Amino acid sequence: xxxxxxxxxxxxxxxxxxxxxxxxxxxxxxxxxxxxxxxxxxxxxxxxxxxxxxxxxxxxxxxxxxxxxxxxxxxxxxxxxxxxxxxxxxxxxxxxxxxxxxxxxxxxxxxxxxxxxxxxxxxxxxxxxxxxxxxxxxxxxxxxxxxxxxxxxxxxxxxxxxxxxxxxxxxxxxxxxxxxxxxxxxx
Amino acid sequence: xxxxxxxxxxxxxxxxxxxxxxxxxxxxxxxxxxxxxxxxxxxxxxxxxxxxxxxxxxxxxxxxxxxxxxxxxxxxxxxxxxxxxxxxxxxxxxxxxxxxxxxxxxxxxxxxxxxxxxxxxxxxxxxxxxxxxxxxxxxxxxxxxxxxxxxxxxxxxxxxxxxxxxxxxxxxxxxxxxxxxxxxxxxxxxxxxxxxxxxxxxxxxxxxxxxxxxxxxxxxxxxxxxxxxxxxxxxx
Numbered sequence: 001x002x003x004x005x006x007x008x009x010x011x012x013x014x015x016x017x018x019x020x021x022x023x024x025x026x027x028x029x030x031x032x033x034x035x036x037x038x039x040x041x042x043x044x045x046x047x048x049x050x051x052x053x054x055x056x057x058x059x060x061x062x063x064x065x066x067x068x069x070x071x072x073x074x075x076x077x078x079x080x081x082x083x084x085x086x087x088x089x090x091x092x093x094x095x096x097x098x099x100x101x102x103x104x105x106x107x108x109x110x111x112x113x114x115x116x117x118x119x120x121x122x123x124x125x126x127x128x129x130x131x132x133x134x135x136x137x138x139x140x141x142x143x144x145x146x147x148x149x150x151x152x153x154x155x156x157x158x159x160x161x162x163x164x165x166x167x168x169x170x171x172x173x174x175x176x177x178x179x180x181x182x183x184x185x186x187x
Numbered sequence: 188x189x190x191x192x193x194x195x196x197x198x199x200x201x202x203x204x205x206x207x208x209x210x211x212x213x214x215x216x217x218x219x220x221x222x223x224x225x226x227x228x229x230x231x232x233x234x235x236x237x238x239x240x241x242x243x244x245x246x247x248x249x250x251x252x253x254x255x256x257x258x259x260x261x262x263x264x265x266x267x268x269x270x271x272x273x274x275x276x277x278x279x280x281x282x283x284x285x286x287x288x289x290x291x292x293x294x295x296x297x298x299x300x301x302x303x304x305x306x307x308x309x310x311x312x313x314x315x316x317x318x319x320x321x322x323x324x325x326x327x328x329x330x331x332x333x334x335x336x337x338x339x340x341x342x343x344x345x346x347x348x349x350x351x352x353x354x355x356x357x358x359x360x361x362x363x364x365x366x367x368x369x370x371x372x373x374x375x376x377x378x379x380x381x382x383x384x385x386x387x388x389x390x391x392x393x394x395x396x397x398x399x400x401x402x403x404x405x406x407x408x409x410x411x412x413x414x415x416x417x418x419x420x421x422x423x
Contacts, residue, residue: 003273004387005197006410007379009361010210012346014294018284018310019348046215059234059354069233071191071353085235109190109226119230119354126212128203128378130359132231148225156220177219186222187194187231187355 008129013053015123016089027058027086027100032079034063034101038169039135039162042094043122046177050094054124054174058086058098058135060117065104074107086118102137108147115146122174132185135172136161156183193227194355194412195271203378210374211335227355234354237280239314246312249283249325257307259288259326263404264362265396267319268349271413275319276356281409282348283323283362285309290329290343299331324402330369342369342376349409356411363389364405 028034043051061067061084066076068084084103088096100118108114115136122131136143138161143149149157159182162170175182205217250257264283268276286292286309289301293308307326315321328343345362363370370376370389379385387410396404 002271003269003408003410004201004384005271005412006358006360006408007201007384007388008203008358009346009375009388010212011348011359014286014292014297015284015346017292017294017308018282018346021310022282022312046219049215051216057357059230061230067229067233069236071233072229083235107229109228114228114230117230121354121357123359124216126210126214126216128205128207128210128213128375130357131205131218148228151225152223176216181218181220183220184218184222186224187196187227 010125010128011055011123013125015053015055019055019087019089023088024086025088025098027060027084027098029081032062032082032101034103036099036101036168038097038099039172040095040097040169041171041173043090043096043124043174044094044176050092051090051124051176052092052094054090054094054096054122056088056090056096056098056174057121057123058100058118060084060100060119061103061106063101063104065106067106072106105142110147112145112147113142115140115142115149117146132187133174133182134160134185138162138164138170152183159183191227191229191232192414194232194353194414197412200381201379201384203380207374207378210378231355232353234352234357235350236278236352237314237350238278241280242312242314247323249307249309249311249323252308253306255306257287257304257326259304261324261402262327263322263324263393263396263398263402264345264390264407265320265322265393265404266407266409268315268321268351268409268411269319270351270411274413275317276351276411277315277317277319279315279319279321279411280312280350281315281321282312283310283325283345285325285345286328286331288326288329290331301329301331327364335374340369340372342367342373347409349411351411358409358411360409361388362407365389365392
């Protein structure tokens with residue numbers, strides 16, 4: 001038996017009435033181990049205008065490189081307080097902000113290890129289906145050996161790597177169109 | 188560690204393209220550069236999990252969130268969360284949001300001059316049971332105008348957001364009502380390429396779940412991406 005996957009439809013402009021109450025700005029509550037970062041940025045449309053109605057969802061492993069999910073069967077430490085999921089909305093300036101820890105390295109294709117990263121989903125009015133992208137960390141030696149990052153044309157890779165603004169503060173933007181367009185993935 | 192068992196790619200005809208100019212907001216928001224197609228890794232086949240402790244039972248009843256009852260036609264919205272192979276997806280988090288019976292959202296930027304209902308917020312959440320079943324009680328939303336094109340009206344609809352068991356199963360969609368004459372004029376609905384996939388976005392009248400002298404029921408099954416067969420299953 002095979003049934004059709006339900007078609008995706010846009011979140012529309014009023015998603016905040018639901019998601020505003022279920023935002024998770026602080027992915028790593030106090031007591032969770034790992035290097036702490038604030039990740040902030042803006043979502044920008046093809047006219048360079050801020051997107052005021054976007055939703056950013058993030059998913060990541062803990063500092064030991066373990067996902068809070070039964071399919072991660074590697075023998076690594078789980079931390080009960082760390083679920084790994086973030087959800088934030090953009091404000092009228094198109095800006096968002098979340099705080100988390102840098103995840104450890106997780107298994108990649110063909111027995112490789114991936115560089116530390118967050119998987120990111122982006123939803124908004126005007127997106128009939130969500131976008132999938134990633135945030136990598138600046139100055140990480142393992143970025144150069146990450147198989148997923150290496151699939152991205154060299155000149156576009158920087159769109160996936162956050163920029164260091166100050167100690168513990170990173171900037172990462174979602175640029176929907178144009179020269180600096182963020183790399184989006186299709187799985 | 189072995190590479191994870193991948194999720195099947197959605198058949199293209201079931202899903203809208205990012206760029207669909209009849210829906211004007213896609214023009215400046217759809218990506219213009221080619222998407223990169225990577226292998227699926229542990230990072231995408233896993234995802235946040237939810238359970239019955241994450242939601243309160245009263246979140247499933249949008250008619251009981253205020254002192255009084257909301258105005259409008261009471262309705263039951265029910266169905267199952269399945270994967271492409273027809274297997275139930277238990278413990279799926281379903282979040283819904285919608286306009287009130289007059290077609291107005293409780294949102295600061297909704298400029299439609301229809302009245303707000305002090306007894307209706309328009310949001311609910313449930314987690315599917317062991318058979319993938321879910322049920323909400325709500326008010327049938329009204330149609331409302333939007334500025335996409337001259338005399339544009341959105342057909343009555345309820346927004347749904349679903350988390351399955353992996354981030355690749357994530358789905359946001361809309362539930363429409365049978366017999367709505369606005370559907371064929373709605374660019375969001377019409378953005379879905381094939382008729383069969385569009386029809387699957389329209390709920391069915393559900394006699395069995397209709398509550399006598401109280402509320403009409405509509406059935407809407409949600410189908411999430413499924414996974415490829417394991418090599419062993421393939422050799423059968």
